[in-house]
Amino acid sequence: MTRPGPRGAQPRDGVHDDGSRDDGSRDDGSRDSCQQIDLRLVPVAVALWAGALLGLGMSLRAALMICAATALGLVPLCRGRRRRVRAVAGLAVLCLTAGVVVGASRAASVRDGPVAMLAEQHAHVQVDAVVVDDPRLRGSTSGGDEAGPDRPYVLTRLRIDEMSGRGSTYRLRTPVFAVSSDLSWVDLRPGQRLRVSGGLSPADGGDVAAFFRVRGDPELVGRPGLVARMTEPVREGLRGAVAVVPGAHRALIPGMVVGDESMMDSELREAMRVTGLTHLTAVSGTHVGIVLLAVLGVARLVGLRGYVLPVVALVSLIGFVLLVRPAPSVLRAAVMGSVAVAGVLLAGRRRAVPALAAAVSVLVLVDPWLARSLGFALSVSATAGIVILVPVWERSMAWLPRPLALAVTVPVAAQLACTPVLLAAFGQFSVASVPANLLVAPAVAPAMVLGLAAAVVSPLWAMAASVLAWLAGIPAWWIARVATWLASQPGAEFSWPEGASGALIGVAMALAGMAVMPLVLRRPKLSVATAVVLVVVLLRAFPTPGWPPPGWIIAVCDVGQGDAIVLRAGERSAVVVDAGPDALAMRRCLDSLRIVDVPVLVLTHFHADHVNGVPGVLAGRAVGTAMVSALGEPAANARQVSRWLAEAEVPVHTPGVGERWRVGESIRFEVLWPRRVIVSAESDANNASVVIAAQVSGVEILLTGDVEPLAQQAILAAEPDLSTRIIKVAHHGSRHQDERFLAGLGAELALIGVGDNTHGHPSDDVLDAFRAAGIEVRRTDLHGTFAVVLTPDHTLATVTERR
Template identity: 45%
Template sequence: MGARPESHDLRMLLVAGAAWAGAGASRWLGWWSVLVPAAALVPAWLGRRAAPSVVRTLAGALVVLAAVAAVTTARLEQVDHGPVRALAEDRAAVRLAGTVVSDPRLVESQFDDVVLVRLEVRQVTGRGSTTGVATPVLVLGDDGWLAVPLGATVTAAGTLGTADDRGLAAVLAARGPPTVVAAPDAWWRGAAAVRQSIRDAVAHRPAAERALVPALVDGDDAGLDDGLAADFRTTGLTHLLAVSGTNLTLVVGFLLLLARWCGVRGRGLLVVGALGIVGFVLLARTEPSVLRAAVMGAVGLVAMGTDGRRRGARALGVAVAVLLLVAPGLAVEIGFALSVLATAGIVLLAPAWRDALGRWLPRSVAEAIAVPAAAQLACTPLVAAISGQVSLVAVVANLLVAPVVGPATVLGLSGGLVGLVWPWAGRLLGTLAGWCVAWIVAVATRGADLPGAAVGWGTGAVALAVLTVVVAAVALGGPFALRRPSTGIACCALLVVSVLVRLPTPGWPPGGWVLVACDVGQGDALVLNAGPHAAVVVDAGPDPTLVDACLDSLGIESVPLLVLTHFHADHVDGITGVYDGRSVGTVETTRLLDPPEGVAEVDAVAGEPVPAPYAATQQVGQVTLQALWPLPDSPTVGPGDGSTANEASVVLLAQVRGVRMLLTGDVEPEGQAALAAAYPGLRVDALKVPHHGSRYQDMDWLLSLGARVAVTSVGADNDYGHPAASTLDPLAAAGTRVLRTDLDGAVAVVEDDGGLSVATR
């Protein structure tokens, strides 16, 4: 009898897997994903007498699979074949009427800023007719859209285009601001007032606290510094920057405690809890990710309660199936997968780990260790597949911040609520929340700087399979290792040593390396081997942590020359990382002192740099350098547009151990054509593809260089469409080996006994 509840729990997880499979399969198979499981019900029914329990489980899974597949297919059909999609394929000029279903978000780009807003369109007018619809559309608007509140009914005009996301019917390039037809409902206005009050409560605090307190309370991460966000990723604290089940648990738990203090008991507590969940969803927005976080938070509460293993697994299975029926688009979202995995870790692993640690630790301490450890372990293979890293400091970082996350969240929410009536009291509570958040920021920034904070891991099938086996072994062996103080403390000591001591990376750096393109995201950071522990660095990338880690991995202690090709953020914002723990000599830059923000940042760190000497040859260790561009009479003051700054990039011809390399910054086609005319017959062994492989290139010139290796420094999933197939494909067709940092990681060009090879990390 004791085995039946556990078996039932596993069956519910199987049903959840079937729901996930149905939502995913329908995107490729359409209605076949419904017909196939429906047809399979017939033999299952015929064989019901053979193994009734198995047949019931199988039949239930097939029914759920078919139901979710049918809902998903119907919704995709509505989007794919509706009138809005048809107008989008014709790029028609239209007028839309609909409801704003997301907060306007300003996205800064290199050429022009744009405001992104999602609309649930109810009516579309185009090609001379008006049609009623119920279709999601993404709007690309100007600054006039920033003031549009969530929940408002608006009309807007513009040109429709097709969307890459199958969950959207179209993208509207809006002409001008919208017309607000109806204000949001009262509950949306109330939620907006509370969100603004939370921001006001911490407006007087330092920038990191101003951004992080609202993120903790309601997922409002506007204004968060990119460098701080990167530190949170490295230390496994990213879940604090978005709406998660933890937020719901803290907010609802606080309300229940307050209700108990006020004398509420029995069913009254259920009502308070339900109202708390509804209020949290309204505050954090009724987007699918918020609904997912709310549901998973509730499942986590069940899992850590009485009889959590049985009830938690059952609740998780039901929650996944229901969520996919309501919002089938979650099936292909990474956030949903991470949330389910983390909750599964809490449900299936944390109770056993807690009980094992509870043999020699207080239960509260054991639970504080078991919950984040189990959640992080369950997510590790997927996180590695996304980022190529395994965080070793994540569990420790989460343990260190755990005591203040609850107070920061509750104080931040209280500051927003109280601030509606007494602003001065709201600011006082906001100050207390800011103090808590300051500790979280300190843990994230200090933890990210530890030598072993994260270990690079491959994203290939074999590497991920090995990691999954390791994770499974740790999951199964954890309770046995942690049940005794000796082995438990030994495991903790091993983890601490791994974090504090940088682990060697076999085969990196490769012997004979002459150039390394660091993996710094959407930016450039190139390293030329100038001799033992010395390098010429060309550009610093957008993130100090990433360029510092790259130089550390190469053993660079001295940078006699730093060249910054131009002053865009993706080339200079990481400059402090180059200086971190190293001696830096001369700093050379382009002649064009634009944009001023980048110039000021470089001046603050390096003092006033000098222009790279045009056409002069200089020797730095074993590196020979010649600046081919910009011309000595080029302007020093620009109009402030991104294209002019790109065109003024320093272009370097470098030679190390006989290997000739052309480093092109972000120089654009006009400059490339001028270089082709000024240096006819130029041939190189390796090429840094200009401007992150953008489609704006002089391909005749790039192909004429005859490079055997071409490296593109580019960030994964960037918003610019870099790199373009029209740039990389011709190079590959010409016999050039093409590598890119978003797929290959750091790329090293290696001189190998007169030959040329590459290595990646």
């Protein structure tokens, strides 16, 4: 028998404390991937999460009643025979109860206090409050409907400390969302105390007691908080440094470094969403992981070892959190990122899963509102997928070097784990997400590290910061290019059922993926074949069966809340009337219709929901002439459209009433409006819309832009014999319609371009009028992108694109 040596004298199984083996190789954690995962804390985390979720929706009294019932229910459990079952069941029940109590007590302080009470009365109050988080600009700075709620506003989270209203004064600490049309509110910083008056309105759930609609200018009391004063010069210096970076991708650098998205335009933001790259600009666990890895790498290079490394990592993590603002989402990202890094590189999944469960438990107890947070659910899901699946999948890909195997398995595991949550919440499945994350992975760390260095240096040496920012712009350019190109592909994302059915589909897909992926990744040829199939689906190299349908004459693109109409002029040629609010959606629609030539682009007026998608029309297509409204309002939109068209060398034409155009062999149209600019209480820009009466393959179509009743009546007065078979309903089905113009033109089919909106479009009154007149209605929010076809017997039928 061999006697064991002293503790630490010999390596166990040939593996030393630093991970090296006797043969010179390294233990990369693959042995840990074979060990049983420690799941003992998982029921605790799940029970606390579920309890907090339940508690947030009930009163404190109901929560206390649940506690009493739980105490009685634990009695029979304690008498059970199996000690382990008793312990696990009892602990889960206690954690569920604790979550309910914590959630109910936190919700009660928000839901049942004086702020919520006065909000129900829509009271006018004066408050002393503190800015909690950076203000956010919402809406469109270029405007949607000029007089509508799409105008820009600032949303600011405040904590009310004192409130006076309805003859009483209250001292409290209650969160609200302040809504202000004064864009100067964007300049407020966390910790700033202010005194302001306004009206309260109910918040309808959530972690705030009310919406506070500000009236008048705030009276600033003191300076912003210490953290904001310390970090704002760094953040402002970074925004100034990136000015040397040419192109829209400069906006990615502040977003990736400190989560500042204020410089990003809507097109890039949408591309990042479609490709699953929003985590790069939202201070996610990815940021934390990169910061920790970069700091630990530098620390090792300078010779730091042992217990000094965790101290350096902790100090760096605290500094990073302060720089990007210690908001709940940032703290959550710090915890999740630290767990993910430890799980993949240090501890292995056996110890990482308990760490994740403990982190979830602590976070939910500290902030039970996280139980309702979609971001929290996605963060936990992604982290769980990484720490559980990556070690096994990386081991399966032994035929690749470890860095490449990690580059493949990390985004795939995260996307697979998040699929049930994404389908339940959005009803969208992104095919582009995995390849996008794979392609940008090499560029993320350089962009973020160089950008962070630029931010740190900027208060001290502006020129050096500009150089670092310019260097960061190179990988940022690659990330932006990948996002915009992949997002524009016709197979970038697919629609699925939302809610419970979507969640069930997602769970089934996730389980199937977990079972199949190790088998696929183990075989190089099968892995390559799977990647090829993914690319084919993404690019839609094979056309969608039945789309576009033969004999189509007009297509209505689903671009959200906006208009985008396509009139077929010939093979791969079309007249496009309006481009919607989303360039990516517009581009995908035209690509799916196989349109490469646009002889005429008609922009009925310059509201964002009709023109912001112009780059999607220009991308990869020849555009002959752009026909635009005579009224260049909103002015900022008109200037932007002019720049886009000038860069593409597209001539611009302002049409006159009575102009007749012929395009190809199948389209003829006449301009009916505007005869004059109508100045009234209605929207001037809407009433200046270009209205055309078209014939496509002999079918009469009336395209109305957003004209409102005064313009509609003027058109009818000038064209008393006007009739049509198809009418594009003005202003997305708004209730502001002239009755004869709406349903008295003999139309058989009404087309409505509409998406999620707060305007009430389309109006029930409008839909009722169509039903009463026997007019069939097709709308994009219900039917998606669809085309109208002329059947052999000259009747009209609609065909929906199946995605």
